[in-house]
Amino acid sequence: MDVIKKLQKIVGIDRATTSPVQLYCYSSDSSQIRGTPDYVVRPQNTEQVSQLMRFANKHGIPVTARGAGTGLAGGAVALNGGIVLDLSGMDMILDIDINNLQVAIEPGVIHSRLNKALEPKGFFFPPDPGSSEMCTLGGLIANNGSGMRTVKYGTTKNYVLDLEVVMADGSVINTGSKTLKSSAGYDLTRLMVGSEGTLGIITKAVLKILPLPKARTVMLASFKTPELAGDVVVKTLSAGVIPSACEILDRVTVEVLNAYDPNIAIPDAGATILFELDGTKGSVQEQAKVVEIVCKPLASGIRIATDREEMEEIWSARRLVGAAISRINPNKVRVYVGEDIGVPIKEIPRMLKLVQSISKEFDLSIMTYGHIGDGNLHTGMCIDMLDNEQWEQLDLAADKIHRTAIMLGGTVSAEHGIGSARSRYMRLERGDALDVMILIKRALDPKGILNPGKLGV
Ligand SMILES: Cc1cc2nc3c(=O)[nH]c(=O)nc-3n(C[C@H](O)[C@H](O)[C@H](O)COP(=O)(O)OP(=O)(O)OC[C@H]3O[C@@H](n4cnc5c(N)ncnc54)[C@H](O)[C@@H]3O)c2cc1C
Numbered sequence: 001m002d003v004i005k006k007l008q009k010i011v012g013i014d015r016a017t018t019s020p021v022q023l024y025c026y027s028s029d030s031s032q033i034r035g036t037p038d039y040v041v042r043p044q045n046t047e048q049v050s051q052l053m054r055f056a057n058k059h060g061i062p063v064t065a066r067g068a069g070t071g072l073a074g075g076a077v078a079l080n081g082g083i084v085l086d087l088s089g090m091d092m093i094l095d096i097d098i099n100n101l102q103v104a105i106e107p108g109v110i111h112s113r114l115n116k117a118l119e120p121k122g123f124f125f126p127p128d129p130g131s132s133e134m135c136t137l138g139g140l141i142a143n144n145g146s147g148m149r150t151v152k153y154g155t156t157k158n159y160v161l162d163l164e165v166v167m168a169d170g171s172v173i174n175t176g177s178k179t180l181k182s183s184a185g186y187d188l189t190r191l192m193v194g195s196e197g198t199l200g201i202i203t204k205a206v207l208k209i210l211p212l213p214k215a216r217t218v219m220l221a222s223f224k225t226p227e228l229a230g231d232v233v234v235k236t237l238s239a240g241v242i243p244s245a246c247e248i249l250d251r252v253t254v255e256v257l258n259a260y261d262p263n264i265a266i267p268d269a270g271a272t273i274l275f276e277l278d279g280t281k282g283s284v285q286e287q288a289k290v291v292e293i294v295c296k297p298l299a300s301g302i303r304i305a306t307d308r309e310e311m312e313e314i315w316s317a318r319r320l321v322g323a324a325i326s327r328i329n330p331n332k333v334r335v336y337v338g339e340d341i342g343v344p345i346k347e348i349p350r351m352l353k354l355v356q357s358i359s360k361e362f363d364l365s366i367m368t369y370g371h372i373g374d375g376n377l378h379t380g381m382c383i384d385m386l387d388n389e390q391w392e393q394l395d396l397a398a399d400k401i402h403r404t405a406i407m408l409g410g411t412v413s414a415e416h417g418i419g420s421a422r423s424r425y426m427r428l429e430r431g432d433a434l435d436v437m438i439l440i441k442r443a444l445d446p447k448g449i450l451n452p453g454k455l456g457v
Contacts, residue, residue: 003061007041007083010051015042026066026084031336031421033074037064037084044089046164046172046203053201054170056083056449064451065197067107067139070131072336073419075143075196079453085201087138093117094204100178101209102161107138107202114207123209126153129415130322138202143417144194148245148318151237151373152278153210155415157193164204165192168445178206191440196417197451199444213278216244217288218311222269222301226250226356226368229271230349233372235294236275237345241287245276246373247318250352252328253369253380257317260324264317267301271352273372274318276311321369325380328365332382337421338398341405342376342414354404355379362397364390376414403428418455426456 007016017023017040027036043049056063062082069076078084091108098121105114112132114125128147129135135145141163146155162176175188192200223229229248236243249257249272257264266272273295277287288304295302305311325334343351352368355377359366370378379401383390402412402425412418412425426434434456441448441457 001059003059004039006055007039007052010055011041011043011048015044016040026069026086027077029066029069029071029074029076031072031074031077031419033077033079033420035074035077035079036081037078038081039083040086041083042086042089046166049085049087049166049201049203050170050172052083052085052170053166053168057169057447060447060449062449062452063201065138065142065201067136067142068110068131068134070135071139071143071419072339072416073413073421075417075419075451075454076139077420079420082449087201087203088136090138090203091136096121098123098209101180102178102206103209104204104206105137106204107136107141109137111135111137111140118209119212122212124212125159125207125209127156127159130319137205137207141193141202141205142196143415145417146371146374146415148247148276148371150371150376150415151246152242152244157190159208160189160193160205161208162206163189163192163202165200166203167200168447168450172203173200176206180208194417196419196454198441198455198457199450201450213244213280215281215284216276216278216311217284218305218314219275219277219288219291219295220266220303220305220314221273221275221291221295221299222267222271223273223299224270226271226352227349228298229273230352230372232273232295232298233348234346236291237373239290239294241277241290241294243275243287243291243373244278245274246371247274248272248352248369248372248377249274249318249321250368252365252367253321256324256327256367257320259327260320261317264313264320266317269300274314321367322380325367325382328367328382331384333385334380334382335385335394336416337381337394338401339378339380340376340413340416341379341401341410342374343405343408343410345373345375347408347410348372348375348377351377351405351408351410355401358397358400358404361400362393364393364397366397371414374414375410420453423454423456
């Protein structure tokens with residue numbers, strides 16, 4: 001059977017390829033995981049995706065959905081060959097329906113494009129990944145991604161009202177409705193969110209949106225140790241203030257940022273917490289007062305920014321973290337493993353301390369930053385990629401970080417997804433629930449063609 005001819009018949013001759021150069025371009029995402037597909041297909045509509053799935057299912061050909069390939073867990077990598085289904089071309093914003101507080105989009109819409117379209121109307125889609133300028137909404141939904149605003153606004157799953165999904169056999173379903181709530185049957189929307197392309201292909205989504213807050217302010221507080229910083233976060237939240245963002249930058253992160261751009265000038269400290277508060281002008285002032293009262297006895301310095309330019313400077317510095325890490329040592333490269341743990345809020349100080357001891361134990365410089373307000377910490381580790389011993393140390397350190405997070409009641413992935421990078425921890429983290437996931441997978445995809453090798457299912 002001439003597979004490529006059939007694929008080209010479905011999507012058009014220029015939209016399905018076996019060119020080795022193109023296959024190579026699709027052989028990785030933003031992690032270190034590699035796997036070359038046999039075919040790359042770029043569908044333009046749901047009907048084409050449906051026909052492709054029917055064909056792939058009939059012949060047992062693996063299908064790996066792909067958005068922008070910014071995933072950090074190998075999710076969009078075709079481990080078993082087969083088809084990579086590039087959905088980035090299905091990128092229409094179909095409807096902005098302010099009266100119903102929702103938008104309808106195709107999966108290939110880049111995250112920041114949606115918020116740029118909503119801003120003039122005074123609305124926004126709250127999940128806020130660092131990869132906003134690159135990642136697709138389809139990828140964000142499939143990974144249940146989130147970002148800096150989670151502490152107050154929740155993750156992607158809190159905003160998905162309905163999904164159009166092409167199932168493994170090519171049938172097309174809608175998982176929800178346009179209403180803001182529904183109690184009709186199993187919550188298939190939530191089942192699909194975070195399923196990482198293992199249960200179906202998302203071809204449309206209806207997302208809830210919110211009005212933009214009228215005022216905001218940013219506060220930077222410095223602390224002698226990360227544990228003190230962690231304590232302050234727990235105290236702030238239990239004092240009833242839920243910041244719109246609450247980020248930690250540890251000492252290494254601040255050093256790296258200041259080396260990258262001396263104008264950033266964040267004071268050198270054991271750890272820095274960046275609070276963002278939003279709401280009405282009055283409520284922001286009230287919240288800021290509480291944060292100041294909580295921080296004062298423990299902080300070595302507090303800076304409050306209210307004008308837009310200063311706030312933007314601070315946020316730009318925060319966004320630079322991922323790129324600036326190469327300044328630790330230009331001969332080393334950041335490897336994304338063990339980088340996305342989440343722990344219950346009250347365990348944050350303990351987790352921070354344990355990361356420091358893991359850093360010493362394995363003689364690796366670990367930069368810790370992330371969304372501390374929701375318990376999500378990113379641990380950045382750099383190694384010389386040509387040094388096998390450093391790879392071994394890195395794997396051991398990442399393994400210990402993952403197991404420590406689980407031991408504290410946490411998760412190995414708070415937002416980046418499991419993919420193949422973290423699938424070996426699914427049993428430890430989810431226990432018998434993994435068996436239920438495997439049953440669901442077998443029921444919906446009996447031939448196992450949808451993104452095989454991912455999620456431990
Ligand atoms: C610099 C940087 C910063 C980042 N910051 C964040 C952050 O703050 N928060 C965060 O959550 N993530 C972050 N990420 C990770 C990544 O951007 C997210 O996981 C993002 O959601 C992936 O989107 P994508 O379009 O690139 O998806 P891909 O990487 O292409 O795919 C991700 C997964 O989704 C599946 N998939 C994609 N499209 C569909 C579809 N239409 N239907 C079914 N399955 C599909 C794929 O099979 C794969 O399993 C960051 C990554 C980078 C490189």
